[in-house]
Amino acid sequence: MWFTSDNAGPAAPELMQAVMEANDGHAMPYGADPITARAQDRVREVFEAPNAVVHFVATGTAANALALGSVTAPWTTVFCHRNAHIEEDECGAPEFYTGGAKLTLIDGEHARMTEAGLARALRFTARAGVHNVQRGALSLTQATELGAVYQPEDVAALAALARGQSLPVHMDGTRFANACARLGKSPAEMSWKAGVDVLCLGASKNGAMAAEAVIFFDGDRFGDLAAKGWEFELRRKRGGHLFSKLRFMSAQMDRWLEGGLWLDLAGRANAMADRLAAGLKAGGRARFDHPVEANALFPALPRAMHRRLHEAGARYYMWPFDQSLEGPDDEMLTCRLVCNWATSEADVDAFIAAANG
Numbered sequence: 001m002w003f004t005s006d007n008a009g010p011a012a013p014e015l016m017q018a019v020m021e022a023n024d025g026h027a028m029p030y031g032a033d034p035i036t037a038r039a040q041d042r043v044r045e046v047f048e049a050p051n052a053v054v055h056f057v058a059t060g061t062a063a064n065a066l067a068l069g070s071v072t073a074p075w076t077t078v079f080c081h082r083n084a085h086i087e088e089d090e091c092g093a094p095e096f097y098t099g100g101a102k103l104t105l106i107d108g109e110h111a112r113m114t115e116a117g118l119a120r121a122l123r124f125t126a127r128a129g130v131h132n133v134q135r136g137a138l139s140l141t142q143a144t145e146l147g148a149v150y151q152p153e154d155v156a157a158l159a160a161l162a163r164g165q166s167l168p169v170h171m172d173g174t175r176f177a178n179a180c181a182r183l184g185k186s187p188a189e190m191s192w193k194a195g196v197d198v199l200c201l202g203a204s205k206n207g208a209m210a211a212e213a214v215i216f217f218d219g220d221r222f223g224d225l226a227a228k229g230w231e232f233e234l235r236r237k238r239g240g241h242l243f244s245k246l247r248f249m250s251a252q253m254d255r256w257l258e259g260g261l262w263l264d265l266a267g268r269a270n271a272m273a274d275r276l277a278a279g280l281k282a283g284g285r286a287r288f289d290h291p292v293e294a295n296a297l298f299p300a301l302p303r304a305m306h307r308r309l310h311e312a313g314a315r316y317y318m319w320p321f322d323q324s325l326e327g328p329d330d331e332m333l334t335c336r337l338v339c340n341w342a343t344s345e346a347d348v349d350a351f352i353a354a355a356n357g
């Protein structure tokens, strides 16, 4: 019963097979191989973005931090949600790779930034003179860190506010696939058509061993897109994130996007989250303070239930982590349960049985 994180899940056999097939003799290193070119074209095709600049890195943190470093200056601030991964879980990488940009934290339920919150923050930074950080970029996470998704129109409204201040829009798409699978909208509608300028598309949480795409879309934001892409390549290399045998990462991304596999895998994870939520709700003792819109759920459960689950061998995080299993049985404690493409109905049903007793 593994529900700690989709990072704990196995790689999908299709992607492992793609890596094996890529292991065919010699090929030019550092991304100059044909598999990488094919994967870059596959991304452009799936996103209906023939001119997009596409590069691959191994981690979501590298993707986010290098992308933000490419679109904002050290003396600026990036507007993000208070619970954004770039704020809470990247150990200062965005600040490091931007050369010191700050993060301006904005509230909103379910880690979804509100228009009002962003508008207020933009107004507050309007006073910026030489003594103040300048507005740098907007960063949104899709799906959010609390298991919710943004509708394309929500993204468009927030992006419009950013665009009104000539700010680029970054999207942390570590679980973009889960949001796309949930909403059934096209990747283009969920990204550049809604105003996203640079998308970090995560495959690692959704079947890859390690593969993340940084996609700069050909809007009016970056002027010379080729130059922006080259700048990213230099930042990636300088940051130590250019893989010499990039073909093995590219092969994962290419296979993941081929024939809609990425959406099938994400759909499986979402369906298991739905099953798990339904089973806990049926037990009558779970409280849900956040919606289940992707592959994660955040139920509040009685402490006694948590004890029972831990005794049954269930693996998951209390959320926040530091909540103790010692104390009154009926105190409600929130946890995070994350399903991945390999989560089985048996895993889910065993968790529900242990929870409901």
Ligand SMILES: Cc1ncc(COP(=O)(O)O)c(C=O)c1O
Binding pocket: 007, 058, 059, 060, 061, 062, 064, 085, 086, 141, 144, 145, 172, 174, 175, 204, 205
């Ligand atoms: C929303 C979000 N963004 C970015 C990341 C960073 O990914 P990585 O841990 O591969 O650096 C994670 C990690 O799971 C995440 O949950």
Ligand SMILES: C[C@H](O)[C@H](N)C(=O)O
Binding pocket: 004, 005, 006, 007, 085, 089
């Ligand atoms: C939170 C942790 O850093 C990881 N991003 C995860 O979602 O498991």
